[in-house]
Amino acid sequence: MPVPVVDLSLLAPEIALAVLATAILILGLIVPKGSRFGLSWLAIVGLAGVLGITLAGWENQGTLYEGLFIVDQYAIFFKITFLVAAFLVALGSQRYIERIGDQSEYYSVLLFAALGMLVMASAGDFITLYLGLELMTIAFIILVCFNRTSARSLEAGIKYILLAGMSSAVLLYGLSLVYGLSGSVLIPEVAQAVARHPSPALILGMVMLVAGLGFKISAVPFHMWAPDIYEGAPTPITAFLAAGSKAASFAILLRIFVAALPGVWAYWTTLVAILAAVTIIVGNLVAIPQTNIKRLLAYSSIAQAGYILVGLVTAEATGVKAVMFYAFLYVFATVGAFTVASCFYSVTGSDEIKDYAGLSQRSPFMAAVMVVCMLSMAGIPPLAGFVGKFYLFATVVNDYLWLVFIGLVMSMVSVYYYLKVTLVMYRDEPVDNTPIKLSGPVAVTLLITMAATLLIGICPGPLSEAVNAAANTFFLH
Amino acid sequence: MQIPVVKLIDPVTMLSIGPAHYVILSAVLFCIGLFGVLAKRNAIMVLICIELMLNAVNINLVAFSKYVTPADFIGQIFAIFVITVAAAEVGLGLAIIIAIYRNKVSVNLDDFDLLKW
Numbered sequence: 001m002p003v004p005v006v007d008l009s010l011l012a013p014e015i016a017l018a019v020l021a022t023a024i025l026i027l028g029l030i031v032p033k034g035s036r037f038g039l040s041w042l043a044i045v046g047l048a049g050v051l052g053i054t055l056a057g058w059e060n061q062g063t064l065y066e067g068l069f070i071v072d073q074y075a076i077f078f079k080i081t082f083l084v085a086a087f088l089v090a091l092g093s094q095r096y097i098e099r100i101g102d103q104s105e106y107y108s109v110l111l112f113a114a115l116g117m118l119v120m121a122s123a124g125d126f127i128t129l130y131l132g133l134e135l136m137t138i139a140f141i142i143l144v145c146f147n148r149t150s151a152r153s154l155e156a157g158i159k160y161i162l163l164a165g166m167s168s169a170v171l172l173y174g175l176s177l178v179y180g181l182s183g184s185v186l187i188p189e190v191a192q193a194v195a196r197h198p199s200p201a202l203i204l205g206m207v208m209l210v211a212g213l214g215f216k217i218s219a220v221p222f223h224m225w226a227p228d229i230y231e232g233a234p235t236p237i238t239a240f241l242a243a244g245s246k247a248a249s250f251a252i253l254l255r256i257f258v259a260a261l262p263g264v265w266a267y268w269t270t271l272v273a274i275l276a277a278v279t280i281i282v283g284n285l286v287a288i289p290q291t292n293i294k295r296l297l298a299y300s301s302i303a304q305a306g307y308i309l310v311g312l313v314t315a316e317a318t319g320v321k322a323v324m325f326y327a328f329l330y331v332f333a334t335v336g337a338f339t340v341a342s343c344f345y346s347v348t349g350s351d352e353i354k355d356y357a358g359l360s361q362r363s364p365f366m367a368a369v370m371v372v373c374m375l376s377m378a379g380i381p382p383l384a385g386f387v388g389k390f391y392l393f394a395t396v397v398n399d400y401l402w403l404v405f406i407g408l409v410m411s412m413v414s415v416y417y418y419l420k421v422t423l424v425m426y427r428d429e430p431v432d433n434t435p436i437k438l439s440g441p442v443a444v445t446l447l448i449t450m451a452a453t454l455l456i457g458i459c460p461g462p463l464s465e466a467v468n469a470a471a472n473t474f475f476l477h
Numbered sequence: 478m479q480i481p482v483v484k485l486i487d488p489v490t491m492l493s494i495g496p497a498h499y500v501i502l503s504a505v506l507f508c509i510g511l512f513g514v515l516a517k518r519n520a521i522m523v524l525i526c527i528e529l530m531l532n533a534v535n536i537n538l539v540a541f542s543k544y545v546t547p548a549d550f551i552g553q554i555f556a557i558f559v560i561t562v563a564a565a566e567v568g569l570g571l572a573i574i575i576a577i578y579r580n581k582v583s584v585n586l587d588d589f590d591l592l593k594w
Contacts, residue, residue, distance in 0.1 A: 126555070127551075127554070127555050127558055130558065130559075130562070131558060134562045134566070138562075138565055138569060141573075148576055151581065151591055152591050154573065154576055154577045154580055155577065155591050157577075158570075158573050158574065158577055158586075158589060161570050162520065162524070162527070162570075165524070165527040165566055165570070166511075166527055166530070169507075169510070169527055169530035169531050169534065172531065172559060173534050175534075175555075176503075176534050176537035176538050176541065176555075179538065179541055179545075179551070179552060179555070180500075180537060180540075180541035183545045184546075185551055185555065232591075
């Protein structure tokens with residue numbers, strides 16, 4: 001029997017990341033406790049290296065293992081998104097993690113979570129999808145309860161593992177039904193089966209699949225876990241959870257449903273439109289009374305998931321492009337806002353919004369980054385979020401005008417609670433007037449997020465072209 | 478007037494177990510697990526119920542593998558992956574339960590109320 005030739009260069013980012021994560025885990029056991037700080041630099045430089053490998057492989061596309069693993073520019077674009085998120089989180093969290101636990105364990109598990117996302121972006125069948133999803137989820141559970149001495153962190157961990165376990169069981173049951181009725185686990189073949197004969201049980205399976213992934217993107221009605229876990233988890237992890245895990249789930253949702261769409265068009269579009277509208281409304285309205293910055297950002301990230309869902313309503317080329325564009329810029333806004341929150345917590349030990357009083361005097365840079373990130377999430381021009389929302393809502397303006405209307409009204413509502421934080425930072429007098437000093441890596445992280453948010457907003461052309469190219473490869477299969 | 482007797486259970490087909498039996502068993506098991514996850518307050522019981530749901534999936538997968546794609550072993554391989562991942566998940570779950578028990582001396586979900594649900 002001939003041994004199939006595998007082009008390993010397509011797998012280079014995954015292999016490099018797996019080696020890096022394992023190496024850091026092993027080195028963490030060898031290196032004495034005092035000098036493990038260097039391992040965090042190894043992780044950061046390594047992540048930059050993997051990002052370089054992924055960027056270098058932009059033109060290198062193909063399918064591996066008889067369709068199990070798809071490397072197209074769509075997947076590569078999402079991989080770049082995840083790696084940028086992981087890089088920024090790793091860079092911004094050195095000092096924060098130093099105080100609560102072991103550096104090598106943290107960075108190794110963080111890299112494994114990123115690896116799970118990369119696998120998800122390339123998944124061509126349900127087994128690969130499931131493995132990527134669980135690798136990411138299990139790594140995230142460890143990270144959420146990484147602060148073993150904090151009751152809040154542990155509580156967030158146990159809630160996350162029970163709810164994630166339940167959601168993945170529902171997802172798997174859906175997958176098993178879909179497999180049984182279509183006789184295949186390859187996404188294109190399942191899509192053909194759905195298009196040929198959409199039996200009720202097959203639709204049920206697909207709905208359970210959406211429910212499982214809806215949990216990961218924290219779409220209403222599967223959003224209940226998000227605020228608790230976002231509040232309890234260490235803040236850098238919250239940022240990664242909000243940016244990375246959500247983008248990865250959107251990547252796989254798009255891959256499944258754009259392929260399967262012709263068969264379920266009638267059931268699909270209105271359902272997703274309603275889901276998006278409800279998610280936007282609930283996320284934004286519940287964010288208003290929040291007093292904890294992490295809970296506020298958690299509800300705002302639920303609302304952001306609703307905006308991204310708008311791109312899935314039509315699930316054609318323009319929608320795919322809009323989702324990719326928004327997922328990419330959302331990384332910068334989220335990581336920026338959460339890094340400010342984690343920095344503030346490191347100094348003051350508080351996540352309450354009222355303690356942000358006078359931040360503009362204590363650290364003008366931090367306050368500025370927070371404002372830029374929040375206004376980008378609210379969609380104020382000329383920031384990146386405006387362009388992203390424009391692309392998203394442009395896709396549905398012909399068929400679902402009411403959805404555009406809800407989106408606009410709720411964006412205005414979101415400006416209210418974002419500006420409330422801004423007001424506290426700029427208007428109120430600080431109780432404690434000591435300036436907050438930023439460490440070098442954190443300052444670099446904040447600078448990157450702010451610069452990217454401004455740059456994508458002012459000149460979205462290059463990113464938009466890259467997204468166009470990537471989305472077109474997606475429609476070739 | 479004679480009422481026609483409908484044979485609900487046909488002894489001949491009942492004797493041979495078919496795919497429908499497996500799917501029904503799996504659906505029942507899944508629902509029991511789901512009920513347990515939602516109703517039980519003990520964290521360990523909830524973990525066990527999640528395992529029930531995952532095993533329902535495994536029954537489905539192996540049954541479909543035999544009846545739908547008997548030529549290849551996709552379903553069986555999938556089931557092995559599910560078992561492996563479930564083991565990792567339960568290991569992690571128990572570790573978290575031990576850590577939280579040290580912290581709170583309780584495994585009752587109602588006691589975990591620092592973060593509002």
